Amino acid sequence: MYNYMRDVLEKSTFIAFTGTPLLGNNAKNPKERAMKKKDTYDKFGPSIDTYTMKKAIEDGITVPLVYEGRKVVQNDPSAKIDEYFENITRDLPDNLKDDLKQKWSRFKPLAETDSRLNLIAFDLADHFINYCLPKKLKGILVCSSRASAVDMYNILKRMDGIKPAVVISFGNKPEGDGDNLTSDAIRKIETYYKEQVKPLFGDNVDLYDDTMTARFKSEDGDVNLLIVKDKLLTGFDAPIAGVLYIDKPIQQHSLLQAVARVNRVYKGKDFGLIVDYFGVFTKLNEAIDMYNDAEAGFENFDRADIEDAIFGPVDEKNKLKKSHEDLLEMFIGVSKNAQPNEWQLFLKEDNKRHEFYDKLSTFAKRLDLALTNRAIYIEVGFKQLEEYRKDYLFFKKLKDAVTIRYNDSISFSKYEDGIRNLLNTFVMATDVHTVVKPVSINDVEGMKKILEKMETPDAKADAIKTKVVSELKQKRYDDPLLFKEFSERISKTLADYAELRDADAYLNEMERIADDLRNGRSTTDYPAKIENDSDAKAFYGAILNNFKLSETLTISIESEEIMGDCAIKIKEQIKKNAKRDWKYNPIAHKNMHRDLDDCLFDLFDELGIDCNDSKNIDVLDNIIEEIMRIALTRY
Numbered sequence: 139m140y141n142y143m144r145d146v147l148e149k150s151t152f153i154a155f156t157g158t159p160l161l162g163n164n165a166k167n168p169k170e171r172a173m174k175k176k177d178t179y180d181k182f183g184p185s186i187d188t189y190t191m192k193k194a195i196e197d198g199i200t201v202p203l204v205y206e207g208r209k210v211v212q213n214d215p216s217a218k219i220d221e222y223f224e225n226i227t228r229d230l231p232d233n234l235k236d237d238l239k240q241k242w243s244r245f246k247p248l249a250e251t252d253s254r255l256n257l258i259a260f261d262l263a264d265h266f267i268n269y270c271l272p273k274k275l276k277g278i279l280v281c282s283s284r285a286s287a288v289d290m291y292n293i294l295k296r297m298d299g300i301k302p303a304v305v306i307s308f309g310n311k312p313e314g315d316g317d318n319l320t321s322d323a324i325r326k327i328e329t330y331y332k333e334q335v336k337p338l339f340g341d342n343v344d345l346y347d348d349t350m351t352a353r354f355k356s357e358d359g360d361v362n363l364l365i366v367k368d369k370l371l372t373g374f375d376a377p378i379a380g381v382l383y384i385d386k387p388i389q390q391h392s393l394l395q396a397v398a399r400v401n402r403v404y405k406g407k408d409f410g411l412i413v414d415y416f417g418v419f420t421k422l423n424e425a426i427d428m429y430n431d432a433e434a435g436f437e438n439f440d441r442a443d444i445e446d447a448i449f450g451p452v453d454e455k456n457k458l459k460k461s462h463e464d465l466l467e468m469f470i471g472v473s474k475n476a477q478p479n480e481w482q483l484f485l486k487e488d489n490k491r492h493e494f495y496d497k498l499s500t501f502a503k504r505l506d507l508a509l510t511n512r513a514i515y516i517e518v519g520f521k522q523l524e525e526y527r528k529d530y531l532f533f534k535k536l537k538d539a540v541t542i543r544y545n546d547s548i549s550f551s552k553y554e555d556g557i558r559n560l561l562n563t564f565v566m567a568t569d570v571h572t573v574v575k576p577v578s579i580n581d582v583e584g585m586k587k588i589l590e591k592m593e594t595p596d597a598k599a600d601a602i603k604t605k606v607v608s609e610l611k612q613k614r615y616d617d618p619l620l621f622k623e624f625s626e627r628i629s630k631t632l633a634d635y636a637e638l639r640d641a642d643a644y645l646n647e648m649e650r651i652a653d654d655l656r657n658g659r660s661t662t663d664y665p666a667k668i669e670n671d672s673d674a675k676a677f678y679g680a681i682l683n684n685f686k687l688s689e690t691l692t693i694s695i696e697s698e699e700i701m702g703d704c705a706i707k708i709k710e711q712i713k714k715n716a717k718r719d720w721k722y723n724p725i726a727h728k729n730m731h732r733d734l735d736d737c738l739f740d741l742f743d744e745l746g747i748d749c750n751d752s753k754n755i756d757v758l759d760n761i762i763e764e765i766m767r768i769a770l771t772r773y
Contacts, residue, residue, distance in 0.1 A: 303361045712769045
């Protein structure tokens with residue numbers, strides 16, 4: 139295409155956009171020297187601008203990559219299984235170690251064959267089940283040949299929870315380098331084609347590929363592991379892909395393109411994982427180094443640009459340690475032996491509580507990764523991970539308590555599911571996943587169950603207060619006077635508690651406030667003509683509150699009746715203008731504002747309020763603004 143364009147547009151300027159420029163200047167063998175003809179910089183000249191991996195992560199466009207090497211020895215799979223278990227259980231007591239071995243015994247007969255692929259499948263299934271499934275992520279497995287891709291499919295399809303599909307080139311022509319086309323390999327490829335492709339797709343291989351990849355990309359799709367050789371390693375964009383399992387040699391720009399398959403942003407995905415069974419990490423470093431070579435024409439590349447883009451086990455160990463230290467430092471000054479109420483009161487302020495949530499979230503994310511990544515697990519060590527686990531459970535319990543007490547909506551489920559799964563795997567079963575369902579102040583039984591979890595009167599009072607405040611926020615524009623009355627009662631109760639520090643009195647008063655709100659008991663009186671008209675009452679409340687706040691008017695029975703009449707007129711004007719989709723129609727808003735102006739100018743005249751006074755005009759504008767909020771809520 140480039141050559142054709144050069145011939146047709148010979149005087150044009152050509153600009154290339156690419157994520158991984160082809161480089162061939164430092165060719166060491168004939169094949170690499172042939173690549174020089176494809177060198178991006180030879181074709182297009184030096185770079186105009188660059189957008190680095192590090193910058194993309196900072197901007198939230200991509201996620202970092204975490205690398206884990208899992209070298210598999212082929213000659214004695216049985217011994218390798220023993221080594222595997224020794225590595226992941228070396229610090230466990232013997233009885234727990236035996237329990238863990240027994241738990242995975244169903245894989246052992248499969249892995250003790252003489253096939254290296256079986257051993258990889260055993261290891262991959264262990265990782266996939268414990269890492270991908272709890273997070274609702276999917277994976278891509280890269281095999282060294284199409285025949286081995288089919289072999290892996292036949293093994294993995296028998297594993298619980300793994301739903302694989304093979305996407306390769308079918309036929310007798312090799313797909314890329316290293317595709318071993320023996321008669322046995324051809325037979326395997328043809329068998330897969332006849333059994334999995336032909337019956338549903340005929341000879342339309344493109345339709346088969348599109349269908350499998352679509353089922354993989356979809357959260358609800360029934361394919362969760364794609365097995366490939368060379369296909370899909372460039373240009374395939376599937377944010378749900380969380381892990382790239384590599385079991386083939388890949389190098390240079392092809393390797394950088396391949397690992398980028400798992401760096402797309404997706405919910406519950408903080409990292410893209412690269413699980414390497416072939417030992418390509420040194421090749422990854424070589425690929426990165428190419429872009430730091432002045433002779434390659436990319437001399438402005440800075441290795442620091444990928445500093446926060448690709449991490450190994452030591453990096454993650456240090457990050458886990460730092461996140462744990464940051465969490466503990468928050469509570470300097472709180473005794474480890476302090477009562478739960480003291481820990482909870484330490485987090486009373488919103489900003490401090492949300493700082494705690496952020497730091498616990500970071501720690502949970504790092505711990506989740508360490509428990510699901512064998513290389514990090516080994517690097518950190520069982521003893522240290524056990525300390526982290528205990529601290530996590532303590533702070534997780536504290537988080538659950540304060541979210542209830544202060545009515546915060548915070549979920550760590552994307553980490554908790556994975557951590558719980560791994561704790562169960564390593565025979566330390568603990569239910570770390572707590573779902574706190576929203577409970578309304580009107581749900582008496584639900585509130586009772588919540589309060590039973592609170593240990594002190596002031597904790598119970600705080601929990602009631604946050605629920606009442608939440609309920610009032612929803613009523614603010616439904617009934618402004620009710621909102622004002624109960625807000626003032628809460629403020630007075632808090633002031634009394636701050637002065638007297640009587641927790642029992644605080645609890646008793648909050649229970650009375652909640653009961654009054656629940657049963658609609660209010661001291662607010664409305665004009666009789668709007669007593670049964672909730673819309674007019676809401677508009678009346680907006681008018682009355684603003685008059686009281688600004689001290690524009692001395693309220694009397696007569697003025698209340700006049701405001702009641704105005705509230706009814708406002709309701710009529712709102713209903714007249716609130717046509718279909720009016721909330722998003724600027725013309726409807728303009729007409730509504732005009733009619734409200736007329737109503738309120740008449741009201742001000744009738745009440746004897748000077749409309750030429752700028753302060754009074756500000757009050758009128760505030761009333762219109764609040765009425766519009768009420769209208770948007772109610773109509």
